[in-house]
Amino acid sequence: MDQLIEQFQLERILSHDPRTKHVYLLGHINDQHAIVSFEKARYSDSELVELTSRTSNLEDCNNNNIYSWGMGHLKLDKANTHIKIIYPATELHIRKYEHQQRRMIIETPLLYKQITLPYITSLPLDRIQWVYNILQGKSETDRIIYQDKENEKGFVILPDMKWDGTQESLYWVAIIMRNDIQSLRSLNHHHLNLLKGIRDTVYQLAKEKYGMDKDLLRLFIHYQPSYYHFHIHITAISFVDAPGIVVGQAHLLDTVIDNIELYNDYYQKATLPFIIGERHPLYLAYQEKKE
Ligand code: M7G
Known part of the structure; x- marks a missing residue:
């Protein structure tokens, strides 16, 4: 699987669901179509209890009264993205995962x-x-x-x-x-x-x-x-x-x-x-x- 990811050449984004954070990319590997999907995994129980201690480099911070928010970096040790590859991908696969x-x-x-x-x-x-x-x-x-x-x-x-x-x-x-x-x-x-x-x-x-x-x-x-x-x-x-x-x-x-x-x-x-x-x-x- 590592090798397939390395060889993947992106053509276009098929779909991206910002709510579920699931993206499907269309590309090719050795002249054949391939689809790679990335989906952010949920936090594991052990990560949950360490979230604040693993937060660093906060950016775009805002504050209003008792409310504060911003973007941060989370240093997690565990694999945190679910990745799937379909190779070679058929036209039917492309049509299935394409936003429409x-x-x-x-x-x-x-x-x-x-x-x-x-x-x-x-x-x-x-x-x-x-x-x-x-x-x-x-x-x-x-x-x-x-x-x-x-x-x-x-x-x-x-x-x-x-x-x-x-x-x-x-x-x-x-x-x-x-x-x-x-x-x-x-x-x-x-x-x-x-x-x-x-x-x-x-x-x-x-x-x-x-x-x-x-x-x-x-x-x-x-x-x-x-x-x-x-x-x-x-x-x-x-x-x-x-x-x-x-x-x-x-x-x-x-x-x-x-x-x-x-x-x-x-x-x-x-x-x-x-x-x-x-x-x-x-x-x-x-x-x-x-x-
Ligand atoms: P479906 O209703 O035919 O299709 O269900 P869809 O739900 O994908 O639209 C097929 C189910 O089999 C889906 O939940 C797939 O995630 C799952 N599935 C598909 N493939 C190719 C595999 C596979 O290779 N292994 C396993 N374990 N599950 C698969």
């Missing part, structure tokens, strides 16, 4: 069949190679928290790439073994045992590892996801800035289970609105259809 207006698509079952499904099937298989690497024990093997390789009901739970490792920002992902469930749209009562199995296992693991009760966890499914191999997002409820927990993208697992229990073919019959960037190929496909 987001739009709401109202996806009926018919539009799903006419536009969304063809888009999903057009995606190259190597886009989910990272998933197969995990399931086949080729990557991130030492990070696996739980695995059950039984094909029908099997799944793997591991830390999500987005997790900073703290309990307050807990972010795990559960990836199923079978590869015939692409998304929320594919789910019916045949999958209830699998969904409930993941839910119960997550609750048990969070309790064992962190003493976290189940009502401190948020389990949800993205629609649309970026990767169409079925997986479930698991975050701590205290992680209020978790990306992708917004309405129009996240569907709570409990609601999904309940909907299927009430109506077996709920997700084949329902209209599912979703939010998507206007440069995303799926949005463009919807625009083309309109014209």
